[in-house]
Amino acid sequence: MNFRRLKDAFAGRLMLAAAVFSSVLVFIVAIALYLRSEPILEVKSLGELLLGSAWLPSQSIFGFYPFILGTVIVTALAMVFAIPLSILSAVYLAEYANERLKSIVLPLIDLLAGIPPVVFGVFGVLAVVPLVAGIAPLFKDSGIPFLNGGGYATGYSVLAGGIVLAIMVFPIIISISYEVFKAVPFEVREASLSLGATRWQTIKHAVIRTALPGIAAAVILGFSRAIGETMAVLMVVGNVVKIPSSIFDSTYPLTALIANNYGEMMSIPLYDSALLLAALILMLIILFSTLGARLILVRIERRMHG
C-alpha cells in the first residue's frame, strides 16, 4: 500500500522534473549564449554591433546589420508568399473541397512538411535559383523599389530564399489552419447563412473571424520555422555580406552566418564571440516577434469573446 503511494509521489515528481527541465532549457541556452558573447559586448558598443554594416573579422570589425536585415527580409518575403497561399488553400479544403479531393491533397501536404530542409535547398538551387535568374532581367529597369534588378543576376537572392522558405512553411500553416477552420462551430455558419449571406460572405465575415486566433497561431508557428531555417536558405541566398537593395540581390541571413562560419577561423580574436552573439540576436528576434504576436492574439480574442 505504502509502496503504491510512494510510486505515485515519485511519478508526479518525475514528470514535474521533466516539465521543469524542458522549460528551463530555453533560459539555459539564452544564458550560455550571453556568457559566450560577452567578450565582444565588452569591447564594442551594442549600437556599433547592431547598426554597423561592415563585416571584417580580421580587422576586428563586426557589423550585424546586413545579417539582421537579411534574416528579416527573407522571412518577411516568405511570409508574404506563404500566408495568402496557405490560408486560401486551407479555406478551400475546409469549406469547398469534397471528401475525395481532401483525401488526396491533405496527405500530400503533410508529406511536403516532412521533407528535410536540405532537399528543399537542392530543389531551390536546381529550380528556383534559375527561375529567379531568368525573371530578374525583366525587372532590370522597372523603377519599382526593391524590384530593380541590378545588372547581372545570378538568381542566388532574397527572392529565391523567400520562395524556398515559403514552400517549406506553407504545409505547416495549411494543415493547422485547416484544422482551425474545421473546428469553427456549425452554428456560426448557420447564423450567417440564415441571415441571407452567401457562402463567401459567411467565410469572409464569420468563419475567418472566428478562426482568426487559430490562424494567427498557425502563422506564428510558420514564422518561427521560417526565421530559424538554415540549410535550405543558405544554399540559395548567395551569402554575400551587403545590404540588399532589391529582392534580386544576394543576402546573408544570421542563420547562414552561424552555420557557414562556426568552427572555422576561430583563431581570429572575438570571432567566436561574434558568432554566438549572432545566435543570441536570432533568438531574441524570434522571442520578441513571437511574444508580440501572442499579445496581438490575446487582444483579438479579448475583442471577440471578452
Add this chain to the structure above:
Amino acid sequence: MSHITIQNLSAFYGDHHALRDITVEIPEKLITAIIGPSGCGKSTLLKCFNRLIDLTDGARVSGKIIVGNMDVLNGGTDVTDVRRRMGLLPQKPNPLPMSIYDNVAYGPRLHGVKEKKKLDEIVEKYLKIGGLWDEVRDRLKSPASKLSIGQQQRLCLARGLAVEPEIILCDEPTSALDPVSSQHIEQQLLKLKNDYTIVIVTHNIHQAMRLADYVIHLYLGELVEHGPANEVLENPKEERTRAYINGTFLADVKADQEINLKGNMCPYNFVYAKQALHALEKGKILKLIVDDPTAVTEVPRGMEAGGHEVVSVRQQNKTDWEIIIRKKS
C-alpha cells in the same frame, strides 16, 4: 390566408426517410406550432423552409414549398433571397464572434446598408423590438458572447429581424433558456405576430398552448393532424395526436419485457425486436432501447406495418431512445 404552402414534401438523409409526403399550409401573421416527439422531423421541416438542409451531407428534398410567389426548393431560386425572407431563431443562441452592434448590423451590411447613421437606426430599432435595447444601450460595442444566454437569444431574434424577413422560424427557441428568459422570448413572439408569420418548433405542449394559433402535428416524419390550435390541442381528431398530447403527461407504461438493442444496426435491431415480440403473448408490452437513429423511425414503422401498436417513442438521453410496442396480432 396561407403564407407558406407545402406540397408533397419529402426529405431524406441518406436512406433515412425523415419527412413523408407532407402537404399543409401555414397561415399568415399567426403563430404556427409544429409539435411532435423528438426525431419526428420537426426541425427538418423548418430546415427545408430556409434551405439550411442543403448544408447537411446526403440530404435530399422533393416536393414543393411556396412562399408568396417564391418556389423555395427550385434550384433556380436564389437561396440567399429565401433566407433573407425568413429569420431563424435557433435552439441554442448563436451570436457571431463580434460586438452586440455588429451582430445586429451583420445582416443589413450584407445586403448593402453602409451608412453609419442608417445602421445605428436599424440596430436601435431591432434591439428595441427584440426587447434588449434597455439592457445593452450602453455597451453596444462589447462582445455579444458576454451577454447572458437569455439576452443572447433576444439578440439573435433582433439580428434575424434586422434583415426584415416576413417569416420567423423558431427551432425550439427556449429549450436552452431558463424559465424567465423563456417567458421573455415568448412575450416577444406574441408581440411580433401582428407583423410576422411565425413558425415555432416545440416539443413543449404547454408552450404550444400558450403561443400557437395553428398547430401541425408530425409523427415519425408523417403529418398526423393540423388545424387551429384549440381544435388540435383540445379536441384532437387523430388517436396519435391524443396519445402524444396526453403522452407527455403519461406515466411510464409497465413493460412485460425489455430488451436492449444498443449497438445494433438496422436491420438487426428490427429482427431482434421482431423475434422478441414473437415470443410474447397478444396484448403484452415490449420495451426496446435503441441508439441507432434509423431504428428510431424504422422500427416503429415496421411494427405498425406488422399490425402492432406503437405506444410511445421517447428520447431518453443524447443517444438512447425508448420504443414501447403492444403486441396486437
